[in-house]
Amino acid sequence: MAYSDKVIDHYNNPRNVGSFDKGDADVGTGIVGAPECGDVMKLQLRINPESRVIEDARFKTFGCGSAIASSSYVTELVKGKHIEEAMTIKNTVIVQELNLPPVKIHCSVLAEDAIKAAIGDWKKQHEDARPSAEPRKAQEG
Amino acid sequence: MVTCPSCVRTQPLALVCAGCGAPIGASVDLFAALNLPRRLTIDPEALERAYHNLSRRIHPDRFGSASVRIRDASLRATALLTRAYRTLRDPAARGRYWLELHGHKLGDDNQRVPANLAALVFETQERLAELRDERTPGNLAAARARREEVARALDAAGLELAENFARWDADGVATADGEHAARFAELKAVLSKIAYLTTLHRDIDRELETARAA
Ligand code: FES
Numbered sequence: 001m002a003y004s005d006k007v008i009d010h011y012n013n014p015r016n017v018g019s020f021d022k023g024d025a026d027v028g029t030g031i032v033g034a035p036e037c038g039d040v041m042k043l044q045l046r047i048n049p050e051s052r053v054i055e056d057a058r059f060k061t062f063g064c065g066s067a068i069a070s071s072s073y074v075t076e077l078v079k080g081k082h083i084e085e086a087m088t089i090k091n092t093v094i095v096q097e098l099n100l101p102p103v104k105i106h107c108s109v110l111a112e113d114a115i116k117a118a119i120g121d122w123k124k125q126h127e128d129a130r131p132s133a134e135p136r137k138a139q140e141g
Numbered sequence: 142m143v144t145c146p147s148c149v150r151t152q153p154l155a156l157v158c159a160g161c162g163a164p165i166g167a168s169v170d171l172f173a174a175l176n177l178p179r180r181l182t183i184d185p186e187a188l189e190r191a192y193h194n195l196s197r198r199i200h201p202d203r204f205g206s207a208s209v210r211i212r213d214a215s216l217r218a219t220a221l222l223t224r225a226y227r228t229l230r231d232p233a234a235r236g237r238y239w240l241e242l243h244g245h246k247l248g249d250d251n252q253r254v255p256a257n258l259a260a261l262v263f264e265t266q267e268r269l270a271e272l273r274d275e276r277t278p279g280n281l282a283a284a285r286a287r288r289e290e291v292a293r294a295l296d297a298a299g300l301e302l303a304e305n306f307a308r309w310d311a312d313g314v315a316t317a318d319g320e321h322a323a324r325f326a327e328l329k330a331v332l333s334k335i336a337y338l339t340t341l342h343r344d345i346d347r348e349l350e351t352a353r354a355a
Contacts (some may be wrong), residue, residue: 031253031263035247035252036336037336062262062266062340106248117253
């Protein structure tokens with residue numbers, strides 16, 4: 001499999017590898033996998049509860065080079081974006097940026113799904129729990 | 142319908158001719174290729190026997206001096222037979238083929254990893270990272286313990302898969318729609334689990350191999 005230069009760059013110098021502290025209340029975590037190959041990806045987003053802007057991101061991916069590059073790229077892509085905007089990111093953007101061949105499309109789908117899962121997780125913690133346990137200013141977002 | 146290139150008998154699509162037993166190599170499903178009933182529970186010995194019998198009969202070496210059409214039929218039939226054998230002898234591959242046969246795809250709408258499985262994967266990968274950093278006896282032992290845990294989980298998933306297979310076999314494919322959908326979902330879930338565990342097991346093996354070589 002010939003990887004594009006951008007994939008190799010992200011693979012050799014992955015951006016934002018790691019995890020945030022488990023106790024950090026502003027962090028949403030998405031864990032997704034590709035059952036075709038058994039690869040898994042964890043994406044964490046730190047989201048400002050007032051502005052709902054993604055301030056920082058971390059990933060850990062155990063998988064192929066394209067999956068690592070896709071998640072690395074995504075951590076850069078989502079930073080500074082409002083969560084609703086981040087929700088609209090499509091895997092095709094990743095495919096284009098990294099020049100992924102057709103057999104590696106599912107690796108980019110994984111990264112797209114990870115964003116959605118992480119934001120979903122954050123929303124679940126912040127919105128479902130809001131009425132009872134949220135002394136914060138009532139109407140943001 | 143297809144015509145046997147050897148005895149010119151016309152017949153339903155088949156791997157070998159029903160009349161003379163020569164290769165035809167029409168594209169049939171993988172169960173039919175091995176002359177097995179469309180059942181998910183397969184006796185490994187019956188599979189081996191079917192494969193070896195057929196493969197002897199259609200082997201290209203036997204048709205070296207035959208006509209081009211017959212040689213082609215032999216090559217096609219052999220390729221299909223080999224694919225059928227490799228797919229059906231491995232229960233996970235057989236299950237994936239079952240999905241495919243019914244128009245389902247394992248990866249469709251199926252990206253969530255169950256929480257306990259995700260925890261096992263990430264914790265295990267952390268142990269492996271520690272082992273990579275420091276090849277201490279403690280870290281080695283931890284990785285080996287993980288390998289056993291993963292192997293046990295794979296065994297359990299294999300049993301789950303066998304149970305799912307048995308349910309299909311008990312009433313064929315003609316079940317009520319709701320139950321049908323639930324059973325496909327269950328099959329997808331257990332096949333996914335096996336995929337994650339198999340990949341994890343491979344990663345542990347590689348890491349232990351590297352540690353041993355160092
Ligand atoms: S090959 Fe599976 S994520 Fe890339």
